[in-house]
Amino acid sequence: MALSLCASIGANTGIIDCDLTRGNPVKLAAGTATFDSDDYADTTTMDAAIMSKLILPNGDSQKLYPFPVIQGNTDQTEAATYGNLGYGLKVKLLRSKPGYEFDVLAGTALEKKLIAWDGQIVPFYILDDKKQWAGVKDSNGIFKGANYLVGVEPRGYGDAQNPKTTKVTISIVDTSDFTENAYFHVTELSSSNIVGLKDVVLSEPQAHAANVYKIAMKIPTSKLNGDLNIFDDYGSAIAALTFTAGTGTNYGTSLTITSVAVDNTLKCLTVTFDSTAFTALSVGTKIKLTPPTPATLDAADVTGIEIGSIILTKAA
Amino acid sequence: MNKVTYEGVTFNADWAASKSEKEFVKHEAHSGLSAEQLKQAHNLCKTAVKAPANEATQEPERTT
Secondary structure (H helix, E strand, O other): OOOOHHOOOOOOOOOOOOOOOOOOOOEEEEOOOOOOOHHOOOHHHHHHHHHHOOOOOOOOOOOOOOOEEEEEEEEEEOOEEEEOOOOOOOEEOOOOOOEEEEEOOOOHHHHHHHHOOOEEEEEEEEEOOOOEEEEEEOOOOOOOEEEEEEEEEEEOOOOOOOOEEEEEEEEEOOHHOOOOEEEEEOOOOOOOOOOOEEEEEEEEEOOOOEEEEEEEEEEEOOOOOEEEHHHOHHHHHHHHHOOOEEHHHHHOEEEEEEEEEOOOOEEEEEEEEEEHHHHHHHOOEEEEOOOHHHHHHHHOOOOOEEOEEHHHHHOO | OOOEOOOOEEEEEHHOOOOHHHHHHHHHHOOOHHHHHHHHHHHHHHHHHHHHHHHHHOOOOOOO
């Protein structure tokens, strides 16, 4: 018969040889991506699952958004608090709350993307220099990111004295996610594998001629007139993939694309719609042109980009 | 969707095969390809559409 509750507290405290210990963080990956026991059954399967979630389209709840490589870390953990009883007994009042300020290198274009996370509570996976991919596991065995409150501070002008970087701060929401719920996938991936996609924006460089539209593909930058045309690198490869188009409610009525060609003069694509179907559309009809997905692009060796859809208008 | 890429132009082979050669050449005349090239592309599209249909209807090889 037990005479105290101590036998019910915690678990055995035997030391596990080569137990995992946290290293220095090298990469954050934000997003609500989750992994089940089938995903983390072995290293190869889990690594493939991670990679697949990097090339999901924007809007997919399983997508992962990697941040730039971490160049420095300032521990901003809120220390535990203690109180003393009258005779000197020190009592712990509150557990410490892990928080960190990371230095990352980001240009002004990327900062526009990172600042969107500022002030948000975001699930994060953290990759460290021991190749440990940290997250949490819930009661259903689902491995997911731990929730952190995020802050993003853009890089300021230099002062010729101190190096300047973009600052990303994270503060854990639930301290139990740092210990009791914490789990790690030991990965074969390196930080150079875990990179985000660049957004490519479609536009019309000139007015359409009946059912024939010119479609440019550019990566926006913060330099005026400095958007990057991906045509020379990927024009032919992308033209060989499948685009789709639709009109009507939720653009659910298919509009047949008869051909996609490269225009080497304008450095863009020529997209042709079925002329009979196009003629039947009234002037002002909106047409949604949907490009190949990031996964389809990646399979065709068009890597590192996501092309957004474009809403075209039948002008005449 | 069946596709055929010919001389840098990717054609919707299913749509192309549903059109006569004359209709196809007229519709895609702006592509920069010559009429002869477009006729060749049309043939390739028709072949591409027929090939999967033939694979589906062929009987499996008998072995004894």
